[in-house]
Amino acid sequence: MYYEPRNNDHGLxxxxxxxxxxxxxxxxxSTVDADGAVNLAPFSFFNMLSYNPPYVLFSxxxxxxxxxxxxxQNIEQTGEFVYNMATWDQRQAMNLSALIVERGVDELAAAGLEPLPSSLVRPPRVKGAPVHFECRHYQTLDLPGRxxxxxxxxxxxxxxGVHIDDGALTADGLLDVARIRPIGRLGYMDYVSVEELFSMEKATPEEQIGQAAE
Ligand SMILES: Cc1cc2nc3c(=O)[nH]c(=O)nc-3n(C[C@H](O)[C@H](O)[C@H](O)COP(=O)(O)O)c2cc1C
Known part of the structure; x- marks a missing residue:
């Protein structure tokens, strides 16, 4: 099938x-408003963009x-936010934190969560999340809608600033993602949790030549 989003004629x-x-x-x-009220919400249009320095984005x-x-609005007012890693154990709280509540209501507490102080920014971290990034606003891009x-x-x-729970590391110092089970968003009402990993060495030019000869 083929369709053009401008017509939304997928027929499904x-x-x-x-x-x-x-x-x-x-x-x-997690963010705070100018008066310090805490806000928390999940965004699956989210990713990391670079390493040095690291930047993240969400839409x-x-x-x-x-x-x-x-x-x-909070980030525009304060210039700061925290990325908390959402995992299987906190999936229900993550979902609750997407509820729209009145501005100024502490959404972290409303989702039954506890805050942890950050080191460099005002927004708190979500206790129980194994990874937190403290972030400073760099830029906002306006994407026009139809x-x-x-x-x-x-x-x-x-x-x-990067926080990693020591308990989320393996004895070899690797982030144990199969154990902490980060969750991700799929289509429809579906989610996935990371459980099955596989590793691959970088391909070599010799392997590429071998493939071409087959
Ligand atoms: C798993 C999940 C992913 C979401 N991803 C996005 C997203 O990428 N962009 C967006 O605008 N809203 C997204 N939402 C909805 C927001 O979380 C929701 O509108 C929330 O109320 C916004 O809160 P705020 O007004 O406190 O910032 C998502 C909701 C869930 C449950």
Missing amino acids: PFNPLKACVVPRPIGWI SGMHQDSAHKDTV TPRAAHKVVIGEVV
């Missing part, structure tokens, strides 16, 4: 688009009433 019972780029990591983003749509999401409400803001932040 559900829009397949989000199922076509999977799994998407979940940026579970936020708008609320039904065309207001920008609290996360974006309708005004479909516009997105792509927020890029520089990672200035």
Whole structure:
């Protein structure tokens, strides 16, 4: 099949688009507003962009009433956010933190979570998340939508502090992702948790020549 998103003429019972780029990591983003009220929300249009320095980004749509999401407003006000890694153990709290609550209500507490202080930024970290990145706002890119409400803001932040729970490391000092089970977003209502890993050495030019000869 082939379809053009501008016509949305896929002919399928559900829009397949989000199922076509999977799994998407979940940026579970904590922020504070100018008065210090804590906000927490998951974003699956999220990824890491570079190493030195590391940058991360997430893309936020708008609320039904065309207001920008609290996360974006808070980052614009304060210039700071924290990425918390969402895992299988905290999947329900992650989901609860997507609920729209009145601005100024502590969404971290409302999701039954406890805060941990950050080192360099004001937004707290989510206790129980095995990895946290403290981030400073670098830039926001405005993506036009086909309708005004479909516009997105792509927020890029520089990672200035990295916390890794010592208990999430193997004896060899590797992040034990098979044990901590980060979760990712698939299409529809589906998620995935990392459980089955495989490793591959970098391919060599000799291997490439061998393939071509076969
Ligand atoms: C797993 C998951 C992923 C989400 N990803 C996004 C996303 O990438 N962009 C977005 O705008 N909203 C996303 N949402 C919805 C927001 O989390 C939701 O609108 C939230 O209420 C925003 O909160 P805020 O206004 O406190 O920032 C996602 C929700 C869930 C459960």
